Amino acid sequence: xxxxxxxxxxxxxxxxxxxxxxxxxxxxxxxxxxxxxxxxxxxxxxxxxxxxxxxxxxxxxxxxxxxxxxxxxxxxxxxxxxxxxxx
Amino acid sequence: xxxxxxxxxxxxxxxxxxxxxxxxxxxxxxxxxxxxxxxxxxxxxxxxxxxxxxxxxxxxxxxxxxxxxxxxxxxxxxxxxxxxxxxxxxxxxxxxxxxxxxxxxxxxxxxxxxxxxxxxxxxxxxxxxxxxxxxxxxxxxxxxxxxxxxxxxxxxxxxxxxxxxxxxxxxxxxxxxxxxxxxxxxxxxxxxxxxxxxxxxxxxxxxxxxxxxxxxxxxxxxxxxxxxxxxxxxxxxxxxxxxxxxxxxxxxxxxxxxxxxxxxxxxxxxxxxxxxxxxxxxxxxxxxxxxxxxxxxxxxxxxxxxxxxxxxxxxxxxxxxxxxxxxxxxxxxxxxxxxxxxxxxxxxxxxxxxxx
Numbered sequence: 001x002x003x004x005x006x007x008x009x010x011x012x013x014x015x016x017x018x019x020x021x022x023x024x025x026x027x028x029x030x031x032x033x034x035x036x037x038x039x040x041x042x043x044x045x046x047x048x049x050x051x052x053x054x055x056x057x058x059x060x061x062x063x064x065x066x067x068x069x070x071x072x073x074x075x076x077x078x079x080x081x082x083x084x085x086x087x
Numbered sequence: 088x089x090x091x092x093x094x095x096x097x098x099x100x101x102x103x104x105x106x107x108x109x110x111x112x113x114x115x116x117x118x119x120x121x122x123x124x125x126x127x128x129x130x131x132x133x134x135x136x137x138x139x140x141x142x143x144x145x146x147x148x149x150x151x152x153x154x155x156x157x158x159x160x161x162x163x164x165x166x167x168x169x170x171x172x173x174x175x176x177x178x179x180x181x182x183x184x185x186x187x188x189x190x191x192x193x194x195x196x197x198x199x200x201x202x203x204x205x206x207x208x209x210x211x212x213x214x215x216x217x218x219x220x221x222x223x224x225x226x227x228x229x230x231x232x233x234x235x236x237x238x239x240x241x242x243x244x245x246x247x248x249x250x251x252x253x254x255x256x257x258x259x260x261x262x263x264x265x266x267x268x269x270x271x272x273x274x275x276x277x278x279x280x281x282x283x284x285x286x287x288x289x290x291x292x293x294x295x296x297x298x299x300x301x302x303x304x305x306x307x308x309x310x311x312x313x314x315x316x317x318x319x320x321x322x323x324x325x326x327x328x329x330x331x332x333x334x335x336x337x338x339x340x341x342x343x344x345x346x347x348x349x350x351x352x353x354x355x356x357x358x359x360x361x362x363x364x365x366x367x368x369x370x371x372x373x374x375x376x377x378x379x380x381x382x383x384x385x386x387x388x389x390x391x392x393x394x395x396x397x398x399x400x401x402x403x404x405x406x407x408x409x410x411x412x413x414x415x416x417x418x419x420x421x422x423x424x425x426x427x428x429x430x431x432x433x434x435x436x437x438x439x440x441x442x443x
Contacts, residue, residue: 010262012196013234016171024143028234028236029198029236029310084308
């Protein structure tokens with residue numbers, strides 16, 4: 001997925017906030033437990049923000065370089081896109 | 088009970104009624120015993136109780152769940168509790184109106200099954216002329232804001248069509264395909280001689296799936312459910328007895344596994360008599376095979392004991408008469424020879440069609 005893409009969730013994909021503050025991604029016939037940075041990134045997925053903006057926001061929130069956040073998150077979005085969970 | 092243990096998934100078997108007669112159905116043989124179905128209010132209470140326990144997904148299945156006139160109300164009730172909702176259907180009643188009401192009610196995912204990729208064979212397996220209706224339902228679902236999985240249960244009568252199933256899915260634009268080798272419970276166990284795939288079919292199926300996954304990477308996800316009697320290790324049935332899953336039968340019995348009612352040595356409890364949370368935490372049937380303490384050898388000292396969880400209790404019972412032994416599907420089981428003989432016990436006989 002390119003940094004200029006505007007990711008949005010595929011059908012039947014949604015975030016779920018747990019009582020203990022953790023966030024899960026609910027998907028057809030499954031659920032993915034998200035780490036904090038993945039959760040922060042996916043909370044910004046709504047089809048109106050480019051991936052680059054999401055990465056920059058997460059980098060700022062977790063006080064890491066945009067390159068470092070970009071590496072982790074690009075891989076995450078790539079995997080989700082492969083499975084049709086993010087478009 | 089371990090305080091961390093929380094059910095994640097509730098399977099609501101709303102009814103065992105069905106207009107199809109598939110001989111591979113895992114529903115119990117004594118279908119008439121389940122006619123006293125829970126009411127809308129009782130199901131709504133079950134859904135709320137499940138959500139309170141921490142369940143995240145509600146699966147509506149059967150039988151054919153669209154035969155329940157209150158299906159939309161139950162999907163709405165589940166969505167109102169914050170549950171992810173999944174409808175498991177054969178699709179023959181999924182017209183525009185019902186589908187719109189379900190999606191408006193908060194349905195997240197639909198799984199539609201076909202019996203084979205071509206009408207004559209599919210209709211022969213279903214025992215009804217329904218295949219073309221299913222294609223209509225699949226097209227309808229694809230135009231709505233709801234996720235779709237196409238499912239086909241594989242067995243000896245249709246295994247040779249596995250490539251055509253993938254082509255069929257691809258032509259329709261299916262994003263997620265589940266190819267599930269038949270599991271031998273209920274009617275399927277009764278019909279195992281007619282349904283058991285051959286070793287050649289199983290090996291061919293693996294090759295076809297591996298090639299298709301490569302070819303369709305990024306456009307179709309293929310979930311492949313391995314055949315039960317052909318591996319070295321058993322399936323981690325339900326990810327362990329009473330660990331993540333609850334099934335509620337049409338008449339209200341809470342089970343750790345959809346096939347568990349067949350285990351006559353256990354007394355299961357009913358949501359009409361006891362709260363779901365108590366049944367989950369404390370009932371003798373859920374506690375009996377939970378975790379690893381119940382395990383005999385070879386499971387007890389096996390390094391895979393928390394991967395396989397001893398395999399399937401229902402299968403152990405069906406094949407050995409004792410639900411408390413290692414699943415005979417495991418190559419380490421002292422009863423494993425029984426699996427080999429079942430695998431070879433194929434018959435040319437016509438299967439017995441499911442009927443009440």
